[in-house]
Amino acid sequence: MKHLMAGLAGLLLAAPVAMAQDADGDPAAGENDFKQCRTCHAITDADGNDIVKGGKVGPNLYGVVGRQAGTYEDFRYSDFMIAAGEAGLSWNVEDFTVYVQDPTAFLRDYLDDPKARGKMAFKLMKEEQAADIWAYLVSVGPGGES
Template sequence: MRSIVFSAVVAAVVFVVHPSQAQDAAAGEKVFVKCKVCHVAEEDKNKVGPSLHGVIGRTAGTHPDFKYSEAMVAAGKSGVKWDEPTLTKYLHDPKAMVKGTKMTFPGLKTDEDVANVIAYLKQFSN
């Protein structure tokens, strides 16, 4: 009985300290409209910004045929890979994470928008 109570308390504490963010790809598609001026996710096509098709797992600054800023290339060389935690940080404040990036977008303000955009991008990644 004690182990059940202990497990329940630990689960509750973990949930409160690290609440999981529900992800909704359909909601993310609506938020991604802000990104579509410069990026495409549905197909592998560069625009003003690099294609985001297959971005999950990609090393920063490495999409073929796109001229990245020196800062983004350096971020990739330092080991930055686009996974969920890294994208979360970047999408909140791109210029803070990669100082010198060419991306002018100021970032998404809510955790929910960020989580939903990542869910949307996951659909177009391996």
């Protein structure tokens, strides 16, 4: 419940805010840092063109900016990730950078459930890298292609 109001506000503001959310990150550094993400994630545009060929263990990250968590059609999410999305979680720079540093802790806090866990086990060690990867995802997403 603690994130419900913030989540609703995020849904209303997602489009204009999403494009500005790369301000603190370096997309070029994020492109390099994304190499550790591509083991599990690809970035494939809506026409099926690979921006980054990657694994299929995680969801496609094209268009993740502003996307409601747990809703990418071609991926089977944990019930907890779906619940977080239904509770208002739409990906933004703040939540993304916290999530990728400790996905389980993030979900447990977001859902206020000590048993919550997602499928992502990888933890990104540096907050700066998370911000850079976010900036890169913004730059290669819909409307931000470079």
